[in-house]
Amino acid sequence: MPTAAPAAAPARAVPPELARSWLLVSALEEDLDAAWRAGADQLVLDLEDGVDPSLKDAARAVVVERLSGGRRAWVRVNGRASEHWRRDVDALRGLPGLAGVWLSKTESGTQVTETADRLGGDVPVVALVESALGVEEAVGTARARGCFRLAFGSADYRLDTATGAGEVAMGYPRSRLVVASRIGGLPGPVDGPTLGTGHAALREAAEAAAQLGLTGKLCLEAGQVDVVNEALSPTRTDVAWARRFLADFDARGRKVRDSGDLPRLGRAERIERLARAFGVEPR
Numbered sequence: 009m010p011t012a013a014p015a016a017a018p019a020r021a022v023p024p025e026l027a028r029s030w031l032l033v034s035a036l037e038e039d040l041d042a043a044w045r046a047g048a049d050q051l052v053l054d055l056e057d058g059v060d061p062s063l064k065d066a067a068r069a070v071v072v073e074r075l076s077g078g079r080r081a082w083v084r085v086n087g088r089a090s091e092h093w094r095r096d097v098d099a100l101r102g103l104p105g106l107a108g109v110w111l112s113k114t115e116s117g118t119q120v121t122e123t124a125d126r127l128g129g130d131v132p133v134v135a136l137v138e139s140a141l142g143v144e145e146a147v148g149t150a151r152a153r154g155c156f157r158l159a160f161g162s163a164d165y166r167l168d169t170a171t172g173a174g175e176v177a178m179g180y181p182r183s184r185l186v187v188a189s190r191i192g193g194l195p196g197p198v199d200g201p202t203l204g205t206g207h208a209a210l211r212e213a214a215e216a217a218a219q220l221g222l223t224g225k226l227c228l229e230a231g232q233v234d235v236v237n238e239a240l241s242p243t244r245t246d247v248a249w250a251r252r253f254l255a256d257f258d259a260r261g262r263k264v265r266d267s268g269d270l271p272r273l274g275r276a277e278r279i280e281r282l283a284r285a286f287g288v289e290p291r
Contacts, residue, residue: 022049024082024108024132025157025195026285028240029233030226032084032201034058035067044079046230049237051081055096056112058084064092068099075105082106082134087113088122097126108132108156113164115142117152124154132156134198138164143181150192158185158192159226162200175216186221196223203228207235214239241286242279248290250279 022028031048033040035055043051053074059067064086071083083106085096090112100106111123114135124133135149138161142149150158160182162173171177185197199217202210202225214225214236225236242250253276257269264270283289 022285024050026223026282027198028224028286029236030082030159030198030224031230031233032058032226032228035070035083036063040070040074042230044081046233047237048227048230048233049224050107052084052110052226053081054084055092056084056086061092064095068096072099072103075100075103078105080105080107082108082110084110084112084136085123087111088119089113093123094126097123100131101127106131108134110134110136110159112136113138113142113161114149115139116145117148117150117155120149120152120155129154134159136161137181137185139168140165143184146185146188147191150188150194152192155192155194157195157198157224158189159198159224160185160200160222163203165200179220182217182220182222190221196221198222198224198226201226201228202232207232210235211239237286241288242282244288244290246279247283247288250276250283251290254280 027049029048030050030052031043031046032052032054033043035053036059037043053071055064055067055071075081083100086092088111100109108131109123109127111120111133114120114137120133120135124131133154134157135155136159137143137146137149143165146158149155162178165171165181166173182199189195189197199222202213210232217225218240223240225240227233227236253272257273
């Protein structure tokens with residue numbers, strides 16, 4: 009069995025297009041500072057399901073304070089159809105610490121573009137797809153102006169479709185988002201969270217998602233971050249192979265020997281790019 013890669017060091021800045029772990033925490037979490045110390049590739053402050061409707065204004069005020077005071081994070085805003093969407097987006101516009109937004113319950117590219125435009129046109133939007141309609145409209149959403157990445161809201165999707173949580177049941181929507189992302193020229197999508205299980209099940213779920221082409225995963229607890237980072241990183245064995253292949257390819261003047269060389273080259277270059285981004289070294 010290949011040797012697993014270690015989790016990236018928390019101090020390493022992983023760009024959002026490559027981010028593996030996205031830690032989602034309520035904006036009203038008692039110890040938000042702990043969330044920034046958790047080592048996630050990206051932090052998402054929640055204004056949607058993690059906040060009671062009666063506390064939306066208070067949560068919004070916390071986010072504005074934190075992102076105006078030197079902190080940087082993404083923010084999950086309420087869906088376009090929600091009465092809270094406009095207030096969320098207007099409060100976030102122009103905040104120096106706003107990395108981008110997650111748009112809940114996305115079901116069309118228009119919703120993404122309207123959100124991006126209302127934020128000023130230069131803020132990336134992760135479209136959180138959480139329904140049957142959202143999955144079927146994923147290609148249009150991925151192609152929409154302002155869409156940065158797709159994410160799978162697996163729990164709400166299961167609620168909408170009465171689908172089980174098994175790999176077979178979840179294979180279609182995940183693959184649909186992977187294909188849509190490729191068509192839209194986006195990075196691989198972010199998988200939904202794994203709920204109520206231990207680290208072994210979380211690792212298995214992350215590895216299964218990676219096999220389908222998803223490249224990130226939503227985390228609901230800080231303790232999930234290292235497991236997800238490790239599962240979605242190249243293994244040390246893979247990195248060693250990639251570097252040997254690239255060294256050999258360069259040594260022979262980058263000449264193709266057979267029909268398998270170009271696919272191997274593409275895989276090796278991708279592994280090397282990720283290894284450098286995540287700080288994975290071969291044994």
